[in-house]
Structure formats: structure tokens, C-alpha cells
Amino acid sequence: MHSESKPLGEFDLIQRFFKTGADQMRSNSDQTIALGIGDDCALLKPAPGEEIVITSDMLVEGRHFFMGANPALLGRKALAVNLSDLAAMGAKPLGFTLAIALPKADTAWLEAFSKGLFDIANQYSCPLIGGDTTAGPLTISITAFGSAPSGKAIRRSGAKAGDEIWLSGSVGDARLTLAALRQEINLSDNELKQIEHRMHDPVPRIELGIKLRSIASAALDISDGLLGDLKHILNQSQVGAEVFLDQLPKSASLQKQSETIQKQFAACGGDDYEICFTAPTEHRDAIDVISKELHLPITRIGRITANTGPTETLQLLNNGNLLSNTETAKLLKSFDHFAK
Template sequence: MEAKLGEFDLIWRFFKAGSESMAQTQTDQVLLGIGDDCALLQPDAAQNLAVTSDMLVEGRHFFAGANPEWLGHKALAVNLSDLAAMGAKPVGFTLALALPDANADWLAQFSQGLFRFAQQWQCPLIGGDTTQGPLTICITALGHVPAGAAIKRSGAKVGDDIWVSGTLGDARLALGALRNEWSLSPSGLEAVLPRMHQPEPRIALGLQLRGVASSALDVSDGLLGDLRHILKASQVNAEVLIDQLPTSPTLAEQTESLRRQCAANGGDDYELCFTAPAGKRMEVESLSTTLLPLTRIGSITFTSNGTEPTLMLRDANGNPLAAADSMQLRQSFDHFKSS
């Protein structure tokens, strides 16, 4: 019978080794990684350091008994998605992990998924903490962006186009099927589950949007709710063509009501929503050809003059949605209001 793992045995066995395997990434910026009291970073003087932190709690953000390898991937991916939204390149991350018990099989799978994804983006683990408690995963990711080049939420201007990357709504479609809110065919569920369990942050796109996008954020709590953060920070109003939101073939074949609901306010998409001047349209379309599909879904209309921003939703014919339909589609996820 294998001896019970202690805290430091756990760190050295499952996370120190994985960190050391990425030692080649600890160059000029990461001087000292995991294993000391602090990590030591040395950002370039011409760079800004971007820092973000996200927490995943069992029973709130993922089902009990979820695949630990997928959890390792997702826990880091949701943080790198925040860096992507600001046009920041990943530098490293810390991991705080609360575990009900030190299960070696679970830890082996979790760390495998975590480090496989970290290796993909050359983003080493540089520190963290472990404790006993309800399963909770908290990652803080760091990235760098040239001074003054970060893409903020507050830069949208009247006349800007509104764009979104990839497709929307598959993660919510998968979640609803797993919760028996609606039914999907086995092949349909298989097609959308990866979007829920293994999201792909749009880091390459974020880097290319420097100097092109006027504002941006990642879509984590639902497109329309997240877009309102841009409108509020930029003090502008907008309109969105609700039936122009890009969807996968699986979601596109659902009813209009379900398609709209998932695409407009489904969470966990981790696509980028951004604004860009109309004069940059050709540059954005070029990125759509070379990187991944980008869809123009609306525009910034007027300044809000210090009042609460308004978001007009229009259907495929350009007509405003009925008030009840519009209100339903604006309800994004809130950790303290949503069940």
C-alpha cells in the first residue's frame, strides 16, 4: 500500500518535476520558479506585467468527479484567456490547490493535463500552495505586453465594429444536456463537450489584436453580459444582430430560442469579443483568414453620457427584439445570483 502523501511530498512529486521539465522557459523573465518562498521575475523595462486570477470550485464550476486531466487543462486555460483579452503573452503561473485528500491517481492525471497545456504555451508553474479542503483550484497567471499596448475594456468608440472570435454557445449547450435541460444526440453531445471541458484561449489572436482592437474581453459569463462590461467601461451604447452570432453546426440545428439563448448568454465560451474602428475592418478580416473565423456582430452607436449603457438587440431582419425576448437574452451568469 502506497504511503500517504504529505503536502511537500505532493508538491515535489507532482508539480516540482513538471515545473523543472519546463526549465528552458525560465529565461530572462523567470529568474526563480517553484521551490523557494517566492518566484522571482524580471520583466523587461519596456513591458507591462499583466496579472489575472481565477478560481474553480467543485460543484460550482465543474461537476463532482470531473475528469482531472481536463480540469488541469481548463484551470490554466481560463486564466490564459484573460491574458489573451489584453494582448498579453503568458510568462508563468502559480497554483493554489485545496484537496479533500492527496489522491495520487487524481494528482497524476491533473498535473498531466496542467503541464501539457502549460508546455503548449511555454508558461511554467512558478509557485503556489496546497492544503486540505473542498476541491478548489486557484491559478494566478502572469503575462507581459509592450508598455501602452494592453487592450483594455475602456477603449471602445462610437462607430467601432463589434467582433467575436470562433463560435459561441457550445459549452452552455453541453451543460444543459448534462443537466437534462434539453436533449442532444450522442454525436451532438460528443461534438460540443470539448468546448465545455477543454477550452482553447485565443492567445495568438490577442497578440495580433494589439494596435487593431480598441477594446476587448474574453467571453466567460455570456456574450451579452460580458459585452456590457465594455459598454460601461467605455461609456458607450451598442447594437447587436442577435442572429448573426456565430454558432457551431450542432447549435445551429437547435430551435431558434435555444440557439439564441446559448449563443447570447451561455458561459464558458472563452472566445474574444472586441471592438475595432471600421477603418481596421480589412485587418480584422485578414486575421479571420489566417488565424480563426472572426464575425462582425454589431456596432458601437452612441456615447452613454454617464448614464447606464443601452444594448439594442436586433433580429435577422434588423428589427428590434421584443422586450421580453431581449430581457431574457441579457441575463449572464453571476456567481452570487445564478444557481
Template sequence: MNEFDLIAKYFTRPNRALKNADLGVGDDAALMTVSAGHQLAVSADMLVAGRHFFADADPERLGHKCLAVNLSDLAAMGAKPTWFTLSLALPSIDEAWLAAFSRGLFALADQHEIELVGGDTTRGPLTIAIQIAGEVPTGQAMLRSHAQIDDDIWVSGPLGGAAAAVMHRTGRAQLPAEIAQQCDLRLDLPQPRLVFGQAIAPFANAALDISDGLAGDLRHICQRSQCAVQIWIASVPSAAQLLHLPHELQLEAKLAGGDDYELCFTAPQSARTNIEALAQEHGLAAQRIGVIIPHGDSQPLVQFLDTTGQSMQFGFGGFDHFKN
């Protein structure tokens, strides 16, 4: 099997009518039209074996995850996904691996009616690169730079489950088998909050998805919006499985653990009723966890407060690809 056989067998769907593109896989470039009154939202992510996922990861789950993390970026913008490209570096052609990987990839793509329109393949260390695009009504995207002083800070669901899975797999913690399997689902099969992201966009100001941990990701909003945040530690929702970890690791998992892909967003206090109703409508346990405040010269961007209102200092931060 050569490169073109691989693409034809596993990543071409010749009998499928394109819904979101004018021309897909097979030419030198894809063609698509953006709907009137909309902007094109584009994002890209690269996943490297041993860095972003365990080298022995189940390929079907990996196919799901590599697309899910890109869909999550569009969810954070309030965008509706339309198409994506896929580039693969493979150590060798393993047909069983490719069949499972493409099965997981296309199952999620079909769920969200998104088209694979092109990409590339080559030989090399296992690396998966996806570029994704979607549409958002002009001027309505949620931006990291739009947080306002006194905004509420929300998360769309419990945090720390994926981090607990990593702690277990790397030997930092020991979880009961059933609990470890539940955490594995959070790590391997994240659920992008696309519909919820589109629903809250008219009410929210700033947003991002939690990929590198709450503590680290919140700094991006602070830096872009020139503000600081106060987070009430007791209000940050924890994955139920964290109760099986020591207290210190519970805090680290929910405040600094990555791979949750829940949305973190800010909204004016007047939007509380709307957001609570939307969360209930979408079956999400969204929680208000803090507030946007002015940034003073001597204060940290992200302040974690205990139940008495005292600031707590931690030695952990978000994930950094060149430090961690």
C-alpha cells in the same frame, strides 16, 4: 504522502530550465524580471467543484481548463503569458487524480511555454486557484475602457457550444451522443486565443474574453467605456451543434451561454481588412456582430436587433456567480 511530497511529485520539474522566471518552485517566493518596454499583466481565477465545473469532471481535462481560462484573460489583453501559480484545496490525496490533473495542466503550459513558479496546497472542498502573469508592450494592452463610438464589434469564433454541453448534462436539452461529445470538448477543453489576441492588439481598441456569456460580458465594455452596443442577432456565429437544440435554447446558448472563451473586441472600421486577414491567418472564423453607439438615458446598454432592425428583448442575461 504529505503536502510537500505532493508538490514535489506532481508539480515540481527539477530538470526543466526556466525560460520566463529567474526562480521557480521551492523557495518562499518566486523571482522574475519584466522585459524592458513591457508592462506586467496579472490575472487570477478560482474554480470550485460543483460551481465552475462538474464534480466528476475528467481530471486531465480539468487541468487543461483551469489554466486555459486564465490564459484567455491574457489573450483579451493582448499579452504574452510567462508564468503562473497554482493553489489547490483537495478533499484528500488521490494520486491517480493528481497525475491526470498535472498532465493536462502541464501539456497546455508547455504548449504556451509558461512556467509554474509556486502556489499552495491544503485540505478542503475541491478548489483550484490560479494566478497568471504575462507581458504586454507598454501602453498597448486592449482595455475594456477603450471602446470608441462607431467601433465594429467582433467575436473570434462561434458561440454556444459550451452552453449546449451544460444544457445537455443538466437535462435542459437532449443532444445526440456524438453531438454531446463535440459540445463537451468546447466546455472541457477551451482554446485560449493567445496568438490572435497579440496579433489584433495593434488594431483593436477594447477586448474581453467571453466567459459568462456575450450578453453579460458586453455590459462590462459598455460600463467601462460609457457606451452602448447594438448586436445583430443573425450575425452572431453559432456553434454548429446548436442546430440540435430548440430555437429558444439556441438563442440563449449563443447570446448568454458562458465558457466559450472566444474573444469579443472592438476596432475602428478602418481595421476591417487587417482583422479579416489575421483571422484567416490564424484559422479563426471571426465575425463582425455589431457596433458601438452612444448610450442614451432610456436605452439598454446591450441592444439585440433582428434582421429588420427591431430590438428584441430576452429574459436571460450573463452568468452571475451569486445569482445563478
């Protein structure tokens, strides 16, 4: 039993808050993790014919989350945003490592954080397989490992002119929550309660990603705002796009806001963690089936066009009317990363 007054050493800290959870999980997981915490390195053994998919994401207090943020939600979100990247590639989670800098070894904070973290880890069968702790400004860095059948991971570079652009769930609520917390917009406590989970507790679309392996020509997760992120697909695929602004899926809460706010938050608000993907038109029915199976709305929001200029062409339409360059530039300028 640790005395609360005695400073917690690094070894004790790992043992107490992270090793037990990791061991419990590992005993339940498949044989992919040949060796987890306790050695100098972890060993991963992918199933035959599978490729390893790797992603890293770092969260810094004061930049990616507010000072004093709820540690349980932070634990959940830190892993969820990495799993969201795996989902975007169509990967199945295998395990993750955690590097964490802590200003002090606060046992109540660590207990809540590790509980949140292991709740998500268990939910997605993604055990902790290694990591490091140090003293320093609160920083959480996770590297997640997943796998996908060789050649089946969904990249950003496969979109073709004529493909349609699709989006899971709805967009804009994380940005709306941020606006309410920053008091840029007035929301009642009740309204805030209905949407704040979209910012604090994102759901990684793992099942969707796996089902899209043989359907999507390109995909990514929306972390920095739909249009900003879509541009990565356009760049990598060397194509253009038309996006139907009036078709963007929005929650009832966002639909109560002004037209301008609705458009800006849905098109450019960050932290949504939905999957945006492109697919040939022949897959419309299959996408509809996936949407029903997962009880997850998937909305067609535009189409991929041939590139006409030296850079990718992104054209925005509202009720069939093309936005002028000035209007488009104004909308894109509203891009705003959380806590910038």
C-alpha cells in the same frame, strides 16, 4: 518511490506532481523567470519596455465544475481559463502560480490533474513558478502572469461610438453541452461528442490577443455569456451598442436547436472563452487577414453607439428588427452561469 498506502505530505506532493514538471519547463523557457519554485517567492523579470499583466481565477468543485470531473481536463481548463484572460488583454504568458485545496492526496487524481495542467502550460510556454497546497474541499486557484509592451495591453475602456464589435470562433456550445448533461435538452452521444470539448477544454486565444494589440480598441473574453460580458465594455467605455443577434456565429450543432435556444445560448450562455473586441472600421481588412492567418473565424456582430441615457444602451436586432425592451429583458434573464 512513494508507498500508495502512506499519506502523502505536502512537500512530497509538490515534489512529486508539480516540481518536476515546473523545473523541466523552466529550463526551456526564456529568461523572464529569474527564480521559480523552491524559494519563498518567485522572481519575474519582464523584458525592457514590457508591463506585467496579472489575472486570477478560482474553480470550486460543485460550483464551477461537477463533482468527480475528469482531473486531466480539469487541469487543462484551470490554466486555460486564466490564459484566456491574458489573451483578452493581448498579453503573452510568462508563468503561473497554483494554490490547490484537496480533500485527500489521491495519487491517480493528482497524476492526471498535473498532466493536464502541464500539457497546457507547455503548449503556451507558461511555467509553474510557485504555489501552495492544503487539505480542504477541492478548490483550484491559479494566478497567471503575462506581459505586453507598455501601454499596449488591451483594456475594456477604449471602445468608441462607430467602432465595430467582433467575436472569435463561435458561441453557445458550452451552454448546449451543459444543457445536455443536465438533460434539459436531448443530444445523441455523437452530437455531444462533437461539442463537449467547448465546455471541458476551452482554447485560450493567445495568438489572437497578441495580434489585436494594435487593432482592438477594447476587448474581453466571454466567460459569463456574450451580452453580459459585452456590458462590461459598454460600462467601462461609457458607450452603447447594437448587436445583430442573427449574425452570432453558431456551430452546426447549435443551429439544429430551436430559434429561442439558439439565441439564448449564443447570446447569453457562459463558458465560451472566445474574444469579443471592438475596433474602428478601418481595421476590417486587417481583421480579415488575422482570421485567415489563425484559421479562426472572426465575425462582425454589431457596432458601438453613443450612449444616450445614464446607463449603457444595449440594443438587440434580429434580421434588422429591433427587439422590444420586454424581449431583450427576457433574453438577458436567461443568463446562466455554469453549475449555479
